[in-house]
Amino acid sequence: MQKSGFDFDKTVDIDFNVDFDAWPPSEELVSTLRSQFKNVKIYSPDSNGDGYVQFVLNAVPTYELVTFIQKSVSEMAAQFGGVCESWGVLQEV
Numbered sequence: 001m002q003k004s005g006f007d008f009d010k011t012v013d014i015d016f017n018v019d020f021d022a023w024p025p026s027e028e029l030v031s032t033l034r035s036q037f038k039n040v041k042i043y044s045p046d047s048n049g050d051g052y053v054q055f056v057l058n059a060v061p062t063y064e065l066v067t068f069i070q071k072s073v074s075e076m077a078a079q080f081g082g083v084c085e086s087w088g089v090l091q092e093v
Helices: 027-036 062-080
Strands: 012-020 040-042 054-057 082-089
Touching: 012 062, 027 040, 027 054, 027 062, 062 082
Parallel strands: none
Antiparallel strands: 012 054, 012 082, 040 054
């Protein structure tokens, strides 16, 4: 990201994905995510891969923030067979 000129001081939408051992995801977990984050979307499994839940956080993407969100959401999702290990931001090329 740094090599492509990404501005790490700028507030951006950061997408986080929660993957699951089994589908569909727990409604309780989805409801909790919706109460804490914006733009929570459920992507059902398809021919391209497994399903996941995505949520968005508008913030400055620091290592500390991203790892904190991944850890806290993974801990919350663990009882439902979920883990938050991937994230991304839209980069202009």
